[in-house]
Amino acid sequence: MKRLFAGHIPFAAVLALRFAIAGGIASAWELAAAQDVKIGSKTFTESIILSECATHLATDAGITARHVRQLGGTRILWSALQSGEIDLYPEYTGTIREELFSGVALPTVEAMRDKLAQSGIGMTRSLGFNNTYALGMKDDTAERMGIRAVSDLIRYPDLKFGFSSEFMDRSDGWPGLRSRYQLPQMQVKGMEHALAYRGLDAHQLDVTDVYSTDANIVLHDLRVLSDDLGYFPDYNAVFLYRQELQDRLPDYVARLESLAGMIDDSSMLDLNQRVELQHVSETRVAAEFLREKLNVDVEVNEDGRTTRILKTSLAHLWLVVTSLTVAICVALPLGIIAAKWPVQGWFIVGAAEIVQTIPGLAMLVFLGVGFAAVQLPSIGWFPVVVALYLYSLLPILRNTMTGLTSVPKTLLESATALGLSSWSRLWLIELPLASRSILAGIKTTAVINVGYAALGGLIGAGGYGQPIMTGLRLNDTGLMLEGAVPAAIMALAVKTGFELLERVVVPRGLRLK
Amino acid sequence: MLQIRNLTKQFGALRVLQPTNLKLEKGQTTVLLGPSGCGKSTLLRLIVGLLPMDSGEILFDGNPLTPENIRDYRRRMGYMIQDGGLFPHLTVRGNAELLAKRLGWPRDRREARLRELTELTDLPHEALDRYPVQISGGQRQRVALIRALFMDPDVVLLDEPMGALDPLIRSDLQTELKRIFSELQKTVILVTHDIGEAGYLGDTIVLFQSGEIIQQGSLEDLVRRPVAPFVSEFINAQRSPLEGVA
Numbered sequence: 001m002k003r004l005f006a007g008h009i010p011f012a013a014v015l016a017l018r019f020a021i022a023g024g025i026a027s028a029w030e031l032a033a034a035q036d037v038k039i040g041s042k043t044f045t046e047s048i049i050l051s052e053c054a055t056h057l058a059t060d061a062g063i064t065a066r067h068v069r070q071l072g073g074t075r076i077l078w079s080a081l082q083s084g085e086i087d088l089y090p091e092y093t094g095t096i097r098e099e100l101f102s103g104v105a106l107p108t109v110e111a112m113r114d115k116l117a118q119s120g121i122g123m124t125r126s127l128g129f130n131n132t133y134a135l136g137m138k139d140d141t142a143e144r145m146g147i148r149a150v151s152d153l154i155r156y157p158d159l160k161f162g163f164s165s166e167f168m169d170r171s172d173g174w175p176g177l178r179s180r181y182q183l184p185q186m187q188v189k190g191m192e193h194a195l196a197y198r199g200l201d202a203h204q205l206d207v208t209d210v211y212s213t214d215a216n217i218v219l220h221d222l223r224v225l226s227d228d229l230g231y232f233p234d235y236n237a238v239f240l241y242r243q244e245l246q247d248r249l250p251d252y253v254a255r256l257e258s259l260a261g262m263i264d265d266s267s268m269l270d271l272n273q274r275v276e277l278q279h280v281s282e283t284r285v286a287a288e289f290l291r292e293k294l295n296v297d298v299e300v301n302e303d304g305r306t307t308r309i310l311k312t313s314l315a316h317l318w319l320v321v322t323s324l325t326v327a328i329c330v331a332l333p334l335g336i337i338a339a340k341w342p343v344q345g346w347f348i349v350g351a352a353e354i355v356q357t358i359p360g361l362a363m364l365v366f367l368g369v370g371f372a373a374v375q376l377p378s379i380g381w382f383p384v385v386v387a388l389y390l391y392s393l394l395p396i397l398r399n400t401m402t403g404l405t406s407v408p409k410t411l412l413e414s415a416t417a418l419g420l421s422s423w424s425r426l427w428l429i430e431l432p433l434a435s436r437s438i439l440a441g442i443k444t445t446a447v448i449n450v451g452y453a454a455l456g457g458l459i460g461a462g463g464y465g466q467p468i469m470t471g472l473r474l475n476d477t478g479l480m481l482e483g484a485v486p487a488a489i490m491a492l493a494v495k496t497g498f499e500l501l502e503r504v505v506v507p508r509g510l511r512l513k
Numbered sequence: 514m515l516q517i518r519n520l521t522k523q524f525g526a527l528r529v530l531q532p533t534n535l536k537l538e539k540g541q542t543t544v545l546l547g548p549s550g551c552g553k554s555t556l557l558r559l560i561v562g563l564l565p566m567d568s569g570e571i572l573f574d575g576n577p578l579t580p581e582n583i584r585d586y587r588r589r590m591g592y593m594i595q596d597g598g599l600f601p602h603l604t605v606r607g608n609a610e611l612l613a614k615r616l617g618w619p620r621d622r623r624e625a626r627l628r629e630l631t632e633l634t635d636l637p638h639e640a641l642d643r644y645p646v647q648i649s650g651g652q653r654q655r656v657a658l659i660r661a662l663f664m665d666p667d668v669v670l671l672d673e674p675m676g677a678l679d680p681l682i683r684s685d686l687q688t689e690l691k692r693i694f695s696e697l698q699k700t701v702i703l704v705t706h707d708i709g710e711a712g713y714l715g716d717t718i719v720l721f722q723s724g725e726i727i728q729q730g731s732l733e734d735l736v737r738r739p740v741a742p743f744v745s746e747f748i749n750a751q752r753s754p755l756e757g758v759a
Binding site: 410411413414415416417418419420421424428429432433435507508509510512 | 558561562563584585587588590592594596598599600601602603604611612615644645646647660664
């Protein structure tokens with residue numbers, strides 16, 4: 001009994017302490033994060049640069065702003081904007097027309113503006129560039145053949161085309177383009193975009209699809225063929241913002257409007273390649289641009305690598321510790337119930353098993369949709385913690401059950417015959433005897449969660465997923481390692497921590513042999 | 514002390530205890546004897562309430578045991594099983610004083626009781642802080658006995674307490690049990706299939722076969738006045754160690 005308490009108090013205390021530390025830091029962040037403006041961005045460089053511009057403009061106007069980077073795709077940003085989890089994000093007119101209001105005729109910008117207003121969303125004028133599909137060729141080849149526009153391709157039926165599979169399939173991609181321009185080429189293949197660029201460099205391919213502001217244009221020395229028949233839809237960049245922001249901070253919205261027409265195709269291309277090819281941060285690129293174009297002077301305070309790693313580590317730890325703590329509080333009692341009542345146990349374990357089969361990404365999508373419907377945060381740490389919590393249930397539950405059901409029957413009978421109540425028997429005999437198994441379940445879960453928490457990078461929850469995602473986007477191995485290496489170290493540390501904890505929690509009598 | 518009236522127990526279609534009547538006198542050691550599966554252990558487990566009874570009743574000091582009051586009566590019974598049933602995560606002390614501590618006995622009282630019982634059972638005092646895996650089989654049984662006796666129960670129930678011990682240690686412990694029982698003057702029920710042990714420890718022997726009491730009496734009654742052929746068969750089935758010596 002003495003051992004038991006000597007065991008349980010430190011266990012709870014250690015967890016509570018870790019919880020408090022991480023919780024304190026996270027809530028300090030949340031407090032500091034009581035911003036006037038929350039800005040979102042999609043998972044590609046251009047979107048992040050534009051949102052950094054919006055962030056700098058806010059800072060310059062004395063408004064506190066937080067940029068939640070690379071939150072996800074169009075759907076996630078749009079629902080976050082509608083629910084007010086973010087106040088604005090950069091979008092493209094083509095996307096608004098094709099994805100947000102597909103099936104609705106929006107022939108003019110005014111029609112689009114009216115339609116958005118019905119959802120309480122405002123739209124700035126075009127920022128100046130049109131990031132649409134385009135065809136690209138090696139500049140030297142195009143020069144030699146005298147090709148400047150898409151219609152020039154008709155004269156060269158032997159050219160080899162290699163397109164991204166998305167472009168091959170989309171009705172507004174290759175099929176439509178071919179019939180509009182009556183292109184005669186027969187050698188057309190769908191492939192991974194990175195391979196298409198390599199094919200161009202090796203002169204095995206002649207033409208591929210590009211985005212008109214893509215840094216690859218610079219990297220691979222491509223010429224963008226002009227769409228002389230005006231086939232490709234416009235993807236003009238705009239900011240979408242909540243109309244409520246217009247009421248709250250009209251001056252700030254006016255400043256956003258002042259960006260309209262300031263960024264043409266080649267400026268945007270240049271900004272993108274500064275980030276992707278020259279590895280200058282989006283923050284700095286955006287600041288330099290604003291200084292040059294709008295004479296806005298913002299100080300760029302970028303964290304050093306150590307501070308950055310520390311911050312992502314704390315954010316990561318917060319995801320792991322919170323989800324694990326809640327999971328222990330729920331799964332341990334459920335495991336006890338499941339061990340005592342097999343029928344209920346069958347349903348409990350079954351439910352936890354079903355949860356386990358949902359893939360991580362799908363889980364985030366389900367939770368996002370569900371939470372948005374009931375006004376809970378669909379982005380940031382909350383859905384990630386909930387997802388991790390759900391994944392933690394089964395291993396803790398199962399090990400608790402196994403630990404309890406493998407207590408020898410003779411010991412249970414001895415305890416009963418002594419005159420212990422079933423509650424005392426559980427607390428004094430069964431749980432201590434099951435402690436090793438229960439702790440093993442928690443340890444496994446904690447280690448797995450350290451890995452799984454990188455999912456947070458997908459919906460702006462911070463943590464090691466963030467540098468990993470950014471590193472993937474920028475093809476920057478150093479940045480990927482900045483997430484992956486500390487994650488591996490944290491997993492090892494968690495494992496070691498639990499092995500030390502085992503010495504405290506598991507009664508000494510069970511560790512002898 | 515304990516009175517058993519028309520007690521029956523069935524496992525599925527198998528009747529493990531035929532309607533059984535038995536009176537256990539205060540201060541007496543009664544041995545339940547019989548082959549494996551004869552119902553003797555079942556009877557013990559019914560008394561402690563580890564099994565629900567099908568019909569009949571058990572009176573403890575004249576009061577019937579019920580699922581509602583069994584927990585209180587268990588505290589007046591000490592129960593010990595073959596392998597001791599010691600909790601491996603608790604020390605010897607932790608095992609012995611588990612219930613007393615739960616019931617709020619102060620430390621001095623628990624220590625005093627421990628001292629009495631370690632002396633009574635001849636358990637070395639330094640064993641108190643060891644864990645069950647760290648002591649010998651004979652010592653484990655002593656600890657189990659201490660635990661069973663700790664609350665000073667009126668009735669002590671022992672289910673083949675020496676079944677797992679080697680012969681020398683068993684004989685030692687038998688000697689000590691006889692001394693302890695006569696010192697404490699408790700009502701003792703001991704289950705065994707060893708006729709030598711039964712004769713040595715028991716004031717009364719109750720011989721079971723197939724869930725039924727065949728004969729009840731002293732060892733001498735059983736040997737000299739068997740009521741059925743089975744009684745002699747059972748007694749003669751146990752070989753004397755000297756049988757093979759010319």
